[in-house]
Amino acid sequence: MRISLTKFQCNIVLANPDLACLSEFLLKNKSLYTNCVVISDENVFHRFGNEIKPLIEGQGLSVHPIVLKPGEPSKTLDSVIRCWQEMQTQGSDRSSLVIGFGGGMVTDVAGFASACYMRGVDTVYIPTTLLGMVDAAIGGKSGVNLCKIKNLVGTLKHPRLVVVAPHYLKTLPPRELSSGLAEIIKAGMIWDGELFEFLEKHMEDILAKNPEKLKTIITKACKIKTDIVRADEKEHNVRAILNYGHTFAHAIEALTNYELYTHGEAVSIGMSCAAKVSRILGYVDDEFVKRQDNLCASAQLPVHLPPSICPDDMLRLMLHDKKTVKGKIKLIIPRRIGKVDQLHDVDPAVLCDALKLKGQD
């Protein structure tokens, strides 16, 4: 797989464990960069830092690591400020290259830090989670959480290269694999019914990390995301469908302090809520909601809201989501597998009913 987002000068490449595409990129752009800042997290850098350092140094660039604590609680302005301060102390300038090496938390922080440092330096992402490979590293969005609001501040700037190297998934914990599967199920539901059916058929192999099956779903999901971003980078229309399940998910993550669920788990519950809204409005039937829930459950993902979350609190937070304008909640709802629509002013009473609706077993 080699996908070019030519307009944004960004290539997304399926890489072998030798990361040859990274070496080629560094060789080709040798004259542009003076040093390299690798932003990562402890889990990733302690495991794989020694593998990528020689690749970069082999191209004549010094490596300055900035290693964050793992997990969503690190997706903060404090982390970004730390990156800027360390970059400044280490002597980074406008010709420094930032490499975001880790999951979506890392690429979001690295993307934001690099987009603002001296008004923007180039970035390469090497995503190491499934979610990072198929979603977070693609599309140019980055940002951090603030005031209990997910991604409240951020930027839109594409990396020059995304190195998608599935061998990193070997060490990914099962729960994080499932988290990435939520975004791939989402991709199938919003755009590609065949992908959805492939997931239904091969979930056991996928959970066992069968390399061929993983490559198939990663390639399909990357293509879906890039097709959508190419069509509508700034989210004026079609890109909004990528938010399927996310308005609920962001509220769930915030209400559980970004600790109880992974992002993908919250998205899975959010997609179930969105399907229930569609069911209440009469666009889909119970069978449809059950089919999506079953696929998520087969990927070891939760689909029900935890009892600790009160629907009224959810609604309050959803009213503060970035996508909500003048108190009007926008929502992506499914019409059939592979097709969703955007509603522009959803009646909060319908949302409340959907949040209270129990799943069908």
Ligand SMILES: NC(=O)c1ccc[n+]([C@@H]2O[C@H](COP(=O)([O-])OP(=O)(O)OC[C@H]3O[C@@H](n4cnc5c(N)ncnc54)[C@H](O)[C@@H]3O)[C@@H](O)[C@H]2O)c1
């Ligand atoms: N910018 C975007 O367009 C976009 C899109 C989707 C999601 N996101 C964001 O991505 C974030 C979630 O990303 P995530 O799910 O990758 O979480 P994450 O980055 O927090 O990583 C999850 C865990 O996996 C560990 N890990 C990473 N790679 C590993 C590996 N190869 N082996 C073992 N452990 C590894 C990490 O250290 C961490 O503990 C959320 O903040 C979400 O908002 C952004």
